[in-house]
Amino acid sequence: MKRDLINSGIGIIVFTIVCGLIYPLFITGVSQVAFPGNANGQKVYVAGKLVGSKIIGQNFGDVVVKNGKVQMSDGNPVTVPDPHYFQTRPSGTDPADNAAGSEFANYGPNSTVTLAALKANIQAYIALDMAPDGKPYYPGGLTAAKIPVDAADTSASGIDPDISIANADIQAYRIASIRHLSLTTVHQLISKYTLGRGLGFSGEPGVDVLEINLALNRLSPSTR
Amino acid sequence: MTFLGWLTIFLFVVLLTLFALPLGSYMAAVYTGERTFLDPLFAVPERLTYKILRVDPTQGQDWKQYAKSLIIFSLFGWVLLYIILRTQTLWEFTGLNPMHYHSAPANVTFNTTSSFLTNTNWQYYGGETTMSYFSQMAGLTVQNWLSASVGIVVAVALIRGIVSRSGSSIGNFWQDLVRTMLYVFAPLAIIMALILVFQGSIQNFSSYLTVHGISGLSQTIAQGPVASQEAIKDLGSNGGGFFNTNAAHPFENPTGFTNFVLMLSVLLIPAALVFMYGKMAGNRRQGYAIFATMMVMFLGAASVAYIAEAHGSPAQHAAGLHTQVRAGTTGGNLEGKEQRFGIAGSALFDVTTTVTSNGSVNSAIESYTGIGGAVPFANLSASEVIFGGVGTGLYSILLYVLLAVFLGGLMVGRTPEYLGKKIEARQIKLVALGILITPLSALLATALAVATKAGRASIDAAIAHGPQAFSESFYAYLSQANNNGSAFAGYTGLIQPNAGNLGAHGVTFADVLGGFTMLFARYAPILFALAVAGSLAGKRISPAGLGTMRTDNPTFVVLLIGVIVLVGALTFFPALLLGPIVQGLTPHLY
Numbered sequence: 001m002k003r004d005l006i007n008s009g010i011g012i013i014v015f016t017i018v019c020g021l022i023y024p025l026f027i028t029g030v031s032q033v034a035f036p037g038n039a040n041g042q043k044v045y046v047a048g049k050l051v052g053s054k055i056i057g058q059n060f061g062d063v064v065v066k067n068g069k070v071q072m073s074d075g076n077p078v079t080v081p082d083p084h085y086f087q088t089r090p091s092g093t094d095p096a097d098n099a100a101g102s103e104f105a106n107y108g109p110n111s112t113v114t115l116a117a118l119k120a121n122i123q124a125y126i127a128l129d130m131a132p133d134g135k136p137y138y139p140g141g142l143t144a145a146k147i148p149v150d151a152a153d154t155s156a157s158g159i160d161p162d163i164s165i166a167n168a169d170i171q172a173y174r175i176a177s178i179r180h181l182s183l184t185t186v187h188q189l190i191s192k193y194t195l196g197r198g199l200g201f202s203g204e205p206g207v208d209v210l211e212i213n214l215a216l217n218r219l220s221p222s223t224r
Numbered sequence: 225m226t227f228l229g230w231l232t233i234f235l236f237v238v239l240l241t242l243f244a245l246p247l248g249s250y251m252a253a254v255y256t257g258e259r260t261f262l263d264p265l266f267a268v269p270e271r272l273t274y275k276i277l278r279v280d281p282t283q284g285q286d287w288k289q290y291a292k293s294l295i296i297f298s299l300f301g302w303v304l305l306y307i308i309l310r311t312q313t314l315w316e317f318t319g320l321n322p323m324h325y326h327s328a329p330a331n332v333t334f335n336t337t338s339s340f341l342t343n344t345n346w347q348y349y350g351g352e353t354t355m356s357y358f359s360q361m362a363g364l365t366v367q368n369w370l371s372a373s374v375g376i377v378v379a380v381a382l383i384r385g386i387v388s389r390s391g392s393s394i395g396n397f398w399q400d401l402v403r404t405m406l407y408v409f410a411p412l413a414i415i416m417a418l419i420l421v422f423q424g425s426i427q428n429f430s431s432y433l434t435v436h437g438i439s440g441l442s443q444t445i446a447q448g449p450v451a452s453q454e455a456i457k458d459l460g461s462n463g464g465g466f467f468n469t470n471a472a473h474p475f476e477n478p479t480g481f482t483n484f485v486l487m488l489s490v491l492l493i494p495a496a497l498v499f500m501y502g503k504m505a506g507n508r509r510q511g512y513a514i515f516a517t518m519m520v521m522f523l524g525a526a527s528v529a530y531i532a533e534a535h536g537s538p539a540q541h542a543a544g545l546h547t548q549v550r551a552g553t554t555g556g557n558l559e560g561k562e563q564r565f566g567i568a569g570s571a572l573f574d575v576t577t578t579v580t581s582n583g584s585v586n587s588a589i590e591s592y593t594g595i596g597g598a599v600p601f602a603n604l605s606a607s608e609v610i611f612g613g614v615g616t617g618l619y620s621i622l623l624y625v626l627l628a629v630f631l632g633g634l635m636v637g638r639t640p641e642y643l644g645k646k647i648e649a650r651q652i653k654l655v656a657l658g659i660l661i662t663p664l665s666a667l668l669a670t671a672l673a674v675a676t677k678a679g680r681a682s683i684d685a686a687i688a689h690g691p692q693a694f695s696e697s698f699y700a701y702l703s704q705a706n707n708n709g710s711a712f713a714g715y716t717g718l719i720q721p722n723a724g725n726l727g728a729h730g731v732t733f734a735d736v737l738g739g740f741t742m743l744f745a746r747y748a749p750i751l752f753a754l755a756v757a758g759s760l761a762g763k764r765i766s767p768a769g770l771g772t773m774r775t776d777n778p779t780f781v782v783l784l785i786g787v788i789v790l791v792g793a794l795t796f797f798p799a800l801l802l803g804p805i806v807q808g809l810t811p812h813l814y
Contacts, residue, residue, distance in 0.1 A: 001292070001296075003278075004292055004293050004296040004297070005296060006278055007277050007278060007279050007293070007297070007398060008293075008296045008297040008299075008300040009300060010276060010277050010278065011297060011300070011398075012297070012300045012301055012304050014273070014276055014277065015369065015370060015405075016304065016362055016366045019365060019366045019369040019370070019405070019456075020361050020362035020366040021361065021362060023365070023452060024427075024449045024452040024453070026414075027414070027417045027418070027427055027449070027451060027455075028427050028428065028429065028449055028452070030418060031417075031421040031427040031428075031451065032427070032428070034421075034422075035422055038421050038422065038424050038425070039421050039426055039427045039451075040426065040428050040430065040447075041426045041428070041433065041445060041447060042424060043433070046438070050433060050434070050435050051435060051436060051438050052435050052437060052438070052445075053433070053435070053445055055424055055474040055475070055478050056443075056445055056474055056475075057474075058438075058441070059437065059439070060437070060438070060441075061439060061441060062439060062440065062441075063441070077441075079441065082439045084439075085438070085439055089563065092560075097443065098443075098444075099443055099444060099445040099446060100352060100353070100432055100445065100446050101350060101353045101446075101468065101727070102350070102352065102446075102467050102468045102469040102472075102473050103468055103469065104469055104588035104590070104591070104713045105559075105588065105591070106560070106588055106590040106591060106684065106687055106712070106713050106714040107539070107559055107588075107590075107591050107687065108539075108590060108687065108688060108807075108814075109537035109539055109557065109559075109591065109592065109593045109594055109596075109597070109807060110537070110538050110539060110690075110691075110692065110807050110810065110812065110813050110814055111539060111689065111692060111813060111814060112689075112814060113686070113687045113689075114539035114559065114591075114687075114813075115539045115813055118539060118545065118559075119543050122543060122544070122545070143544070144543060144544030144545055145544055145545070145546045146546075148550070148552065149536075149540070149545055149547060149553060149554065149555060149556065149557075149558040149559075150553065150554065150558050150563050152540075152543065153540070153559040153560070153561070154559060154560060154591075155472075155560075155561070155562055155563070156469060156472035156560050156561050156562045156570075156585075156586065156587045156588050157467075157469040157472040157474060157562060158469065159473070159474065160474075160562050160563055160564075161474055162563040162564050163563060164552055164553045164554065164563055165551075165552035165553070166550065166551065166552030166553040167552075167553070168552075169552060195479070195564070197228070197480050198479050198480025198481030198482070198483065198484055199484065201228050201231050201235065202232055202480040202481060202483060202484040203479070203481075203483055203564050203565050203566055203569045204480070204563060204564060204565070204566030204569070206563040210438075213438060217438065
């Protein structure tokens with residue numbers, strides 16, 4: 001008994017130092033030398049300003065200003081999608097795309113709450129495809145049946161950096177028209193910023209939304 | 225469903241087997257004291273550790289001494305972890321609390337501490353909104369190593385009991401613990417952590433980044449020493465995410481490649497342990513039989529989950545979405561799933577982490593279809609014996625093996641024997657208790673949680689109605705009793721106002737009930753498993769005769785699957801009907 005107390009007391013301290021301090025410090029040291037970019041979050045700078053992480057989804061939206069005041073809801077500004085940019089997937093975090101507090105939406109498969117959320121996401125997606133003259137950018141207009149699931153379903157992390165190729169292809173019509181680019185140019189960007197499956201089979205290809213939006217800005221500086 | 229989806233499942237099984245076979249042989253060498261190729265590297269630190277800990281590794285322990293060392297060591301671990309988590313602000317001087325988070329309240333910390341000690345990693349808190357880097361490293365990561373190692377040493381001790389020919393010793397707890405950490409986990413964890421960073425996981429101590437987004441909105445991005453914790457979390461069946469959304473978070477699991485490697489790392493050691501068992505038992509076919517049993521059930525679970533998720537959910541269909549696979553889109557139920565993993569990568573990850581007591585998630589289980597969500601329920605109902613946690617899976621299925629041998633013996637009317645040892649009343653009593661404790665704790669805790677107002681306060685009333693609300697509650701206690709840790713994450717109760725730490729949530733009732741459920745359902749089966757080991761150690765081995773029931777052929781595999789399914793179905797079927805099965809069978813929305 002006494003022996004076990006001594007062994008355990010020393011043991012827990014030693015293991016805490018080795019597994020809890022030395023091990024993570026060692027991994028940090030090696031990572032910072034071998035893969036500094038990745039280890040620090042694949043930061044992207046534009047003109048010296050940190051604009052995001054390549055692998056973290058962000059909200060490409062605008063704040064809503066009414067009577068000279070930024071509209072707020074629950075302490076966060078209300079935003080609408082900026083049509084100049086490819087939009088990320090619906091997010092369950094508060095506010096959307098919160099990379100300091102990731103959260104599942106937890107919408108159940110048979111829930112009326114889920115149905116309402118899906119309908120709202122579909123409507124928003126279709127609304128974004130409407131030009132100011134009331135005509136859709138997407139040839140023939142969008143319906144729920146044409147919308148790829150990733151554009152309506154909430155992501156898991158709430159900060160999914162990717163969208164599906166089908167989703168990007170639909171948004172391409174809007175982007176090309178607003179930015180006065182040819183559809184081919186936008187499609188070339190989509191292929192360029194599509195990350196394929198892991199090892200050729202694991203997972204699904206996705207278009208990195210931050211990277212493609214940055215490329216768009218380089219091609220045709222934002223009209224604002 | 226896609227060809228590549230099925231290929232992923234197929235390649236996963238093949239690669240898992242290929243990696244687990246040599247690892248099993250290596251681990252057998254580690255625990256029988258043979259020389260291994262890593263001896264030149266680890267022999268010196270090993271001896272040094274014994275010296276510092278003042279243990280004599282050559283001293284054999286009987287099951288009671290072994291259990292005593294294990295329990296006292298765990299108690300010390302519990303106390304230290306609780307203190308570290310409750311004194312988060314005291315460690316500010318290390319610079320490892322850049323966000324200046326206060327400690328979570330006592331009730332949440334009680335739950336978290338019990339959770340990490342028992343290898344459960346149920347989380348009533350969001351990592352990036354609650355924990356300092358110091359707590360994550362010196363507190364939680366340490367128990368990711370230790371709780372996993374404790375699981376393995378129990379399995380090793382049980383094997384020694386089954387195969388020992390004389391004496392009452394089942395090994396030395398300290399030697400097994402140190403060798404597990406050094407020879408098994410250390411090399412694998414270092415390799416895994418570096419693979420993760422190579423693919424894009426982060427590993428730093430920076431404060432959270434403030435970003436000026438390109439459309440003009442600002443964003444704060446959480447940072448931290450993620451890869452080191454992620455690696456051991458999955459290797460050791462722990463499953464507690466550095467971030468709130470666990471392996472769905474791009475910093476924990478950045479690519480389809482890491483997703484695949486993480487899945488492999490989750491099942492690698494549990495599968496290797498089975499092969500190790502065959503080798504230590506002196507008959508590799510014993511290991512193959514158990515491996516086949518697990519694999520059949522695993523493939524069944526993976527297929528059902530994949531098919532169900534690829535079909536899509538009633539809510540999607542009601543909204544008019546088309547869920548079949550089309551060019552450029554995954555189709556299926558992508559609600560609560562990440563684009564880079566897709567349907568197959570999410571469903572397989574879910575099955576991988578719920579058959580083991582890992583409980584890590586890369587998608588929201590609560591958003592799975594009724595049948596897709598019934599799969600993790602079924603996996604948990606099988607008491608984590610389909611590979612199971614590191615160690616826990618093997619010692620749990622060995623209890624089922626003894627039960628199957630007993631039932632088989634009754635059928636043919638002979639005294640049951642296993643590997644030449646007679647299985648008698650004492651062993652069967654211990655086995656039955658060891659098997660029944662987990663389901664009983666799960667059902668009792670669920671009953672308490674749904675029958676009381678305090679319990680129902682944890683249900684997320686805004687999103688979970690009808691059967692979903694029951695599923696949430698049932699899953700919470702099923703997961704905690706099985707030391708799994710995955711969740712229908714809506715079941716996190718009310719946010720507790722706690723200045724400086726809004727990430728810790730959960731109501732006291734659920735925190736305490738869950739904490740005790742985890743502790744009881746972890747240590748009681750361990751004691752029964754060790755007692756079985758003790759009662760078998762030194763038992764005379766009689767040579768196999770013509771009438772001996774074989775335990776290494778397909779007939780026994782079928783019998784074993786039957787026993788596992790029967791026990792699981794008899795205990796859980798009524799409860800499963802009320803939740804996931806109702807949801808799976810109806811297109812009705814609640």
